[in-house]
Amino acid sequence: MTIAEHLSPDDVNAAFRAVADLLAPERDLSVVNRDELGTLLRLLCLVREHLERA
Numbered sequence: 001m002t003i004a005e006h007l008s009p010d011d012v013n014a015a016f017r018a019v020a021d022l023l024a025p026e027r028d029l030s031v032v033n034r035d036e037l038g039t040l041l042r043l044l045c046l047v048r049e050h051l052e053r054a
Helices: 009-023 034-053
Strands: none
């Protein structure tokens, strides 16, 4: 099975919105592991690009 059979670009966009919703109320971003957050966002970008090409 491929990624496109499990996810859609809308699913990835929803994941981006969920991350933004978690970060928005947090006043002190020092509680966020910036390396892990950066990795998550880069992975979501790559998945969305792949799905848009599929």
